[in-house]
Amino acid sequence: xxxxxxxxxxxxxxxxxxxxxxxxxxxxxxxxxxxxxxxxxxxxxxxxxxxxxxxxxxxxxxxxxxxxxxxxxxxxxxxxxxxxxxxxxxxxxxxxxxxxxxxxxxxxxxxxxxxxxxxxxxxxxxxxxxxxxxxxxxxxxxxxxxxxxxxxxxxxxxxxxxxxxxxxxxxxxxxxxxxxxxxxxxxxxxxxxxxxxxxxxxxxxxxxxxxxxxxxxxxxxxxxxxxxxxxxxxxxxxxxxxxxxxxxxxxxxxxxxxxxxxxxxxxxxxxxxxxxxxxxxxxxxxxxxxxxxxxxxxxxxxxxxxxxxxxxxxxxxxx
Amino acid sequence: xxxxxxxxxxxxxxxxxxxxxxxxxxxxxxxxxxxxxxxxxxxxxxxxxxxxxxxxxxxxxxxxxxxxxxxxxxxxxxxxxxxxxxxxxxxxxxxxxxxxxxxxxxxxxxxxxxxxxxxxxxxxxxxxxxxxxxxxxxxxxxxxxxxxxxxxxxxxxxxxxxxxxxxxxxxxxxxxxxxxxxxxxxxxxxxxxxxxxxxxxxxxxxxxxxxxxxxxxxxxxxxxxxxxxxxxxxxxxxxxxxxxxxxxxxxxxxxxxxxxxxxxxxxxxxxxxxxxxxxxxxxxxxxxxxxxxxxxxxxxxxxxxxxxxxxxxxxxxxxxxxxxxxxxxxxxxxxxxxxxxx
Numbered sequence: 001x002x003x004x005x006x007x008x009x010x011x012x013x014x015x016x017x018x019x020x021x022x023x024x025x026x027x028x029x030x031x032x033x034x035x036x037x038x039x040x041x042x043x044x045x046x047x048x049x050x051x052x053x054x055x056x057x058x059x060x061x062x063x064x065x066x067x068x069x070x071x072x073x074x075x076x077x078x079x080x081x082x083x084x085x086x087x088x089x090x091x092x093x094x095x096x097x098x099x100x101x102x103x104x105x106x107x108x109x110x111x112x113x114x115x116x117x118x119x120x121x122x123x124x125x126x127x128x129x130x131x132x133x134x135x136x137x138x139x140x141x142x143x144x145x146x147x148x149x150x151x152x153x154x155x156x157x158x159x160x161x162x163x164x165x166x167x168x169x170x171x172x173x174x175x176x177x178x179x180x181x182x183x184x185x186x187x188x189x190x191x192x193x194x195x196x197x198x199x200x201x202x203x204x205x206x207x208x209x210x211x212x213x214x215x216x217x218x219x220x221x222x223x224x225x226x227x228x229x230x231x232x233x234x235x236x237x238x239x240x241x242x243x244x245x246x247x248x249x250x251x252x253x254x255x256x257x258x259x260x261x262x263x264x265x266x267x268x269x270x271x272x273x274x275x276x277x278x279x280x281x282x283x284x285x286x287x288x289x290x291x292x293x294x295x296x297x298x299x300x301x302x303x304x305x306x307x308x309x310x311x312x313x314x315x316x317x318x319x
Numbered sequence: 320x321x322x323x324x325x326x327x328x329x330x331x332x333x334x335x336x337x338x339x340x341x342x343x344x345x346x347x348x349x350x351x352x353x354x355x356x357x358x359x360x361x362x363x364x365x366x367x368x369x370x371x372x373x374x375x376x377x378x379x380x381x382x383x384x385x386x387x388x389x390x391x392x393x394x395x396x397x398x399x400x401x402x403x404x405x406x407x408x409x410x411x412x413x414x415x416x417x418x419x420x421x422x423x424x425x426x427x428x429x430x431x432x433x434x435x436x437x438x439x440x441x442x443x444x445x446x447x448x449x450x451x452x453x454x455x456x457x458x459x460x461x462x463x464x465x466x467x468x469x470x471x472x473x474x475x476x477x478x479x480x481x482x483x484x485x486x487x488x489x490x491x492x493x494x495x496x497x498x499x500x501x502x503x504x505x506x507x508x509x510x511x512x513x514x515x516x517x518x519x520x521x522x523x524x525x526x527x528x529x530x531x532x533x534x535x536x537x538x539x540x541x542x543x544x545x546x547x548x549x550x551x552x553x554x555x556x557x558x559x560x561x562x563x564x565x566x567x568x569x570x571x572x573x574x575x576x577x578x579x580x581x582x583x584x585x586x587x588x589x590x591x592x593x594x595x596x597x598x599x600x601x602x603x604x605x606x607x608x609x610x611x612x613x614x615x616x617x618x619x620x621x622x623x624x625x626x627x628x629x630x631x632x633x634x635x636x637x638x639x640x641x642x643x644x645x646x647x648x649x650x651x652x653x654x655x656x657x658x659x660x661x
Binding site: 049051 | 446
């Protein structure tokens with residue numbers, strides 16, 4: 001175990017796979033601009049390259065390279081930058097296997113940060129998770145711990161499908177214990193971050209931290225909250241969530257995204273459809289406001305879920 | 320660099336492939352009237368582009384790859400894909416090359432190096448560059464041919480990809496089939512180079528690669544031009560933009576209509592939209608398929624009787640493809656859920 005910041009753990013995951021598999025590529029803007037770049041030194045310029053500001057070509061080239069037998073990892077920095085190349089993300093890479101009747105595989109990773117609510121204003125703060133999760137053919141990963149960041153990145157690179165790897169920018173320097181050596185975290189397997197019997201609380205990314213903080217506060221009030229981190233939203237581990245709901249029969253869902261663009265709305269729909277009769281209280285969603293994220297600090301904080309709002313929602317469902 | 324003209328046998332092969340593509344596309348077109356309802360959605364035919372397709376792919380070696388746009392039936396035919404499996408795909412049947420999941424716009428035959436087809440204009444250009452990166456890393460001198468239309472050269476994907484392909488000296492050949500029309504818009508209406516009376520191959524200048532314009536109705540001219548570009552790419556010298564000037568002899572596609580309206584091929588846009596019957600008739604007079612056949616008969620490469628024999632074989636082959644595709648069952652409903660994930 002090493003105590004590493006989240007961002008270094010992601011790099012460890014990429015190193016792990018690049019060292020074991022020469023078909024793994026890593027490229028993107030402002031990456032590897034000198035021969036001293038750590039990745040260039042270790043894996044060579046044929047596998048690690050800097051690109052122009054050309055997201056459509058970067059992602060399109062990744063798709064072609066993947067079909068041609070390689071395993072590209074594209075460094076995109078910000079989830080919003082994928083928006084300028086959305087056709088390649090959701091309408092090309094995710095569909096080529098299907099449309100070819102299973103003839104091709106498209107193993108690639110699109111690595112992008114998101115949710116940077118640190119004064120980045122309207123165009124660099126989005127929680128776009130739900131935007132990517134509904135596309136058949138596309139997997140979507142949202143790690144919340146440094147260990148998972150490494151293990152999910154490694155799994156993403158080994159996966160034979162296109163994977164959108166969304167790392168929350170507010171977690172960038174969060175330290176955590178990261179297993180040494182080969183570390184893989186399976187897709188579609190939620191982690192119960194805190195076991196509890198009274199309320200099921202589901203959160204992803206940075207919101208997991210806030211959910212856990214709320215759960216600790218509530219423990220002092222005698223409310224025992226179970227915090228579930230899906231870790232991947234496509235595939236989504238509904239089994240773990242439903243088992244928890246069967247136990248607690250009360251649900252609060254937390255999502256930084258605006259309500260109508262949230263993963264929580266999708267999870268709420270599934271729980272409502274399959275567990276309606278067993279619920280003791282209506283599902284509550286604690287989501288971002290239906291607004292563009294404002295620049296000004298107090299306004300920004302007003303628009304995204306915080307510990308107090310999460311705790312208040314939990315108190316409401318146990319009342 | 321010099322590319323030797325293909326020998327007599329190879330020239331007969333080129334003519335045969337051109338005849339096969341033409342006959343296949345004719346049978347697709349005829350399907351709308353002979354077998355109404357059998358083809359759904361939108362199909363796009365390559366009649367008029369046969370010389371360009373075959374002249375380019377005549378250089379194809381094992382390990383090379385090609386990607387194309389939705390006007391994609393011709394390439395796999397020239398690469399050896401069984402027309403039965405392509406027609407069955409276009410009819411949405413279980414024996415289709417893509418198991419009925421892709422249809423006319425997404426023909427793929429990975430075993431023969433035809434890696435896939437995007438239905439989005441220009442979107443396949445970076446895919447070709449990516450496949451070329453894979454080829455570059457394999458270091459076997461393999462190349463990738465990227466086929467697209469003049470319309471695609473107004474997409475960001477085109478410009479972004481040419482820039483990177485040139486920077487990285489990727490072994491990719493960009494073959495722009497300029498058929499004069501983006502659906503119903505003429506090239507001069509939408510392309511600044513064309514509007515200025517310049518060839519579209521000048522776009523290559525912006526990306527520091529050779530740009531060549533070739534008569535895409537002459538298979539031997541295409542063979543030479545694309546052959547030189549391929550040689551250059553195999554030697555590690557990077558990409559070339561080839562503007563291959565063709566004339567699309569059919570309309571952009573069959574009519575776009577909701578179910579219940581019989582789909583058919585309308586008149587070519589030159590006539591239907593612009594009233595330029597003379598332009599269209601001139602294109603018909605220059606039809607590359609009979610022209611090449613005539614040239615080969617005239618110079619004694621083959622006799623008229625031999626050419627007729629080839630044409631008859633091709634007609635029989637494509638009739639068999641139609642018959643096979645009509646008999647092929649629909650895929651099982653559950654197969655609709657296959658292949659979303661590997």
